[in-house]
Amino acid sequence: MSRPDETAGAGGWAAPEGSWASSAANRRSMRGNRSRDTKPEVALRRLVHAAGLRYRVAAKPLPKMRRTADLLFRPVRVAVFVDGCFWHGCPDHFVLPKTNPAYWEEKIAGNTRRDRDTDTRLQEAGWLVLRFWEHQDPASCAAAVVKGVSARKAELARPRLDQ
Incomplete structure (x- = not known):
């Protein structure tokens, strides 16, 4: 399920303000690092x-x-x-x-x-x-x-x- 701050734009995803992530998948991957x-x-x-x-x-x-x-x-x-x-x-x-x-x-x-x-x-x-x-x-x-x-x-x- 996507979070409200992660949905927008043509691809269905826009990085939250200040995010360095190049894609939703990258953001999820990086957030999962311990x-x-x-x-x-x-x-x-x-x-x-x-x-x-x-x-x-x-x-x-x-x-x-x-x-x-x-x-x-x-x-x-x-x-x-x-x-x-x-x-x-x-x-x-x-x-x-x-x-x-x-x-x-x-x-x-x-x-x-x-x-x-x-x-x-x-x-x-x-x-x-x-x-x-x-x-x-x-x-x-x-x-x-x-x-x-x-x-x-x-x-x-x-x-x-x-x-």
């Missing part, structure tokens, strides 16, 4: 949880930063991100759409810049940042997360000599 709980994220979370680690989901690592990590281990300062190949410009799988390429090129470049800025800000604040592509093997990603979290726990448990 920002969290994607299949790769859930697969990784299951394996990490099965390994005995507990974490926050879709949480802000830094209070004043308007960005969330997919998995967050706050006590040991480890932030995990599972990046989608399309949205984050995977060098192996990203293909620029033929429709409205200028928009998408800038959109994906902006996402990549934001990812690098997030990494830098978190690292400067003492966080370990782990990033994985959605196409990577969940088991190897989970092993890397377990290794990173375990190393940070050991680091925190070690007595510091400079105190």
